[in-house]
Amino acid sequence: MQMIGFAVQLSFVFLAVSKAEAGTERRAAIIISSITDDDFDNDIELRKREVPEPEAQIQTTTLLFNLSKNADDVRFLLYNKRNLGVSQELRYNDTESFKKSSFNPQEKTVFLIHGFWTNSSSPMPTTLKKAFLEASVPFNLIVVDWGLLSKPEPPKVLYAPVAYSMVVKRSIPIVYNRIADFIRFMRASNYTSLKKLKIIGHSLGAHVAGGVGRTVASFPESKGRKLARVTGLDPAGPLFQKLPVGQKITKDDAEFVDIYHTAAGTLGISAFTDGHVNFIPNGGHHQPGCVDPTNPVLGEAEFGSCSHNFVTKIYAASITRSFLACECDPELAIKNECPVNCNVTVLAGEPCPASTRGQYYFETT
Ligand SMILES: *[C@@H]1O[C@H](CO)[C@@H](O)[C@H](O)[C@H]1NC(C)=O
Ligand SMILES: *[C@@H]1O[C@H](CO)[C@@H](O)[C@H](O)[C@H]1NC(C)=O
Numbered sequence: 001m002q003m004i005g006f007a008v009q010l011s012f013v014f015l016a017v018s019k020a021e022a023g024t025e026r027r028a029a030i031i032i033s034s035i036t037d038d039d040f041d042n043d044i045e046l047r048k049r050e051v052p053e054p055e056a057q058i059q060t061t062t063l064l065f066n067l068s069k070n071a072d073d074v075r076f077l078l079y080n081k082r083n084l085g086v087s088q089e090l091r092y093n094d095t096e097s098f099k100k101s102s103f104n105p106q107e108k109t110v111f112l113i114h115g116f117w118t119n120s121s122s123p124m125p126t127t128l129k130k131a132f133l134e135a136s137v138p139f140n141l142i143v144v145d146w147g148l149l150s151k152p153e154p155p156k157v158l159y160a161p162v163a164y165s166m167v168v169k170r171s172i173p174i175v176y177n178r179i180a181d182f183i184r185f186m187r188a189s190n191y192t193s194l195k196k197l198k199i200i201g202h203s204l205g206a207h208v209a210g211g212v213g214r215t216v217a218s219f220p221e222s223k224g225r226k227l228a229r230v231t232g233l234d235p236a237g238p239l240f241q242k243l244p245v246g247q248k249i250t251k252d253d254a255e256f257v258d259i260y261h262t263a264a265g266t267l268g269i270s271a272f273t274d275g276h277v278n279f280i281p282n283g284g285h286h287q288p289g290c291v292d293p294t295n296p297v298l299g300e301a302e303f304g305s306c307s308h309n310f311v312t313k314i315y316a317a318s319i320t321r322s323f324l325a326c327e328c329d330p331e332l333a334i335k336n337e338c339p340v341n342c343n344v345t346v347l348a349g350e351p352c353p354a355s356t357r358g359q360y361y362f363e364t365t
């Protein structure tokens, strides 16, 4: 059954989150394999699920946690050079919150979307925020905080596998619909336009970003036009590997979709074809200074979490310095065997031109 495959993958998400104790991997697999689609209609029962301990079958552990399903818990925190260091909260359908803030409708607006089990204080938003504020071009940077829908309360690692599937199936649509509605409100208030919008998401946040793009394009006032750019930073793999277009980030989601792969096949999605352009830094699987995922002991336990987070550093660096990438067959790229004499080069990351197509390789330290 398909769920068993999910179970194995999710147990690794669990491990990556927890650096876990012995036995937790099996327990995670048992938890996930016991979830059915019907469970998602019965939130309370899912959260109260009793889980047999693998070691001592007599005992059970009752999961009981809160994961918000309230769209109002999705928060929008504005940063720009004018309010440097101190966020200003922008509120959906509240023009006063915009007028009181340092938001500038003339400037482009960039949304940053974090992933699973994190919030706006996590490395992805903080690293990218710092880089954007150092950039010469002014932006309205909006950090989306969906922490209450991404991390259960209490945040015990034992809940991570169940929480991951709940976040994928339930939270992600709530979050991308709210961000899309927020953009709809911004456009109606003349605070932005499709051409001025860019969404950057990491891991599950990349799939949220794709959903925002699709939803905004589906609004009647968009008349089929899409927002300018969606950037996927190592889009999450578990539960997404086999999903079709429309249920994960793809090139259909914006005028330009650029995707960066750093932990393909572990925590990251393994196809190198979902974006208009797919970047394969350092071979796309295993980043410098991180454990090799094929290592039978350390690699399994770590399951790519270091490489998965490395993408944030690469993208942040691209805002202030140049990475020249070389068009290359992914078969060669994954082996770090792209020809040195490269016929087609582009700038990777933030300055990547929207006309770029294909698959590109570059190296970093
Ligand atoms: C869940 O949230 C409700 C309302 O805030 C609270 O009463 C309850 O104790 C919480 N449950 C857990 C397990 O934290
Ligand atoms: C936000 O404003 C729109 C347009 O006025 C309205 O249709 C929608 O119901 C409002 N949503 C909320 C949650 O207030």
Ligand SMILES: *[C@@H]1O[C@H](CO)[C@@H](O)[C@H](O)[C@H]1NC(C)=O
Binding pocket: 118, 119, 120, 121, 122, 145, 147
């Ligand atoms: C993010 O989560 C951390 C750890 O749970 C917490 O200390 C911090 O206050 C949270 N940040 C926000 C903005 O909620």
Ligand SMILES: *[C@@H]1O[C@H](CO)[C@@H](O)[C@H](O)[C@H]1NC(C)=O
Binding pocket: 188, 189, 190
């Ligand atoms: C937005 O701009 C359009 C065109 O200039 C104008 O017709 C409309 O009234 C403006 N809307 C708001 C809410 O200011």
Ligand SMILES: *[C@@H]1O[C@H](CO)[C@@H](O)[C@H](O)[C@H]1NC(C)=O
Binding pocket: 339, 341, 342, 343
């Ligand atoms: C670069 O272009 C030349 C001439 O068109 C071609 O012979 C060569 O194979 C190309 N190299 C690569 C790496 O694609």
